[in-house]
Amino acid sequence: xxxxxxxxxxxxxxxxxxxxxxxxxxxxxxxxxxxxxxxxxxxxxxxxxxxxxxxxxxxxxxxxxxxxxxxxxxxxxxxxxxxxxxxxxxxxxxxxxxxxxxxxxxxxxxxxxxxxxxxxxxxxxxxxxxxxxxxxxxxxxxxxxxxxxxxxxxxxxxxxxxxxxxxx
Numbered sequence: 001x002x003x004x005x006x007x008x009x010x011x012x013x014x015x016x017x018x019x020x021x022x023x024x025x026x027x028x029x030x031x032x033x034x035x036x037x038x039x040x041x042x043x044x045x046x047x048x049x050x051x052x053x054x055x056x057x058x059x060x061x062x063x064x065x066x067x068x069x070x071x072x073x074x075x076x077x078x079x080x081x082x083x084x085x086x087x088x089x090x091x092x093x094x095x096x097x098x099x100x101x102x103x104x105x106x107x108x109x110x111x112x113x114x115x116x117x118x119x120x121x122x123x124x125x126x127x128x129x130x131x132x133x134x135x136x137x138x139x140x141x142x143x144x145x146x147x148x149x150x151x152x153x154x155x156x157x158x159x160x161x162x163x164x165x166x167x168x
Contacts, residue, residue: 042069042078049091053098058115060101062089068103070115080118084111091133095140100157102143104131110145112157122160126153 045064052059058079059071068082068089087106094101094115101113110124110131129149136143142163143155152166 042071042081043067045088048088051092051094053094053115054096055098058094058098060092060094060103062092062103064088066105066107068092068101068111068113070101070118080113080115082111082113082118082120084120084123085109087130090130093134093136093143095136095157096138097140100136100140102134102136102145102157104134104145104147106130108147108149110134110143110153110155112143112160124153124155124160124162126162126165127151 043061043063043065047061047063049062050059057073059073061069061071066083066085066088069078070080070082071077072079082101082103085103085105085107089103089105091104092101099115100121101115103111103113108125108127108129108131111120112122112124113119114121124145127145127147127149129147131145131147133146134143136157141157143157145153145155150167153162154164155161156163
């Protein structure tokens with residue numbers, strides 16, 4: 001452990017797992033605190049959902065303002081603002097390799113976005129009510145969406161084609 005005891009000087013300590021502590025905060029805690037400030041400033045309405053990319057280099061945030069924003073964790077810089085939903089964004093998820101972002105909305109759609117460019121790849125329609133949850137399978141080839149319409153839909157990520165609709 002290293003540090004100076006003088007008032008006004010920053011204490012830097014090593015913590016288990018290689019994390020550094022800066023004035024009582026780990027680097028991750030500090031980055032998350034700063035990111036919360038940036039994300040809150042970036043949306044024009046309440047943030048409803050957030051998700052880390054698998055590499056922890058990006059965060060996706062969804063909001064009542066009907067957008068998804070992709071942020072660079074290391075700097076807090078806004079990378080892309082993804083617009084296209086007509087209702088609040090209720091769920092976001094990154095594919096296992098981090099290349100895709102899925103978003104589910106009160107408008108009943110799932111949108112698949114290219115994380116690197118922010119380009120809309122597919123708009124998946126079929127739910128009769130708000131999409132409350134989205135998730136990728138382990139290979140990233142399928143997206144599951146859950147809705148208040150009491151269904152789970154499984155989609156092919158590459159084409160946007162509906163594969164199955166599970167009811168019950």
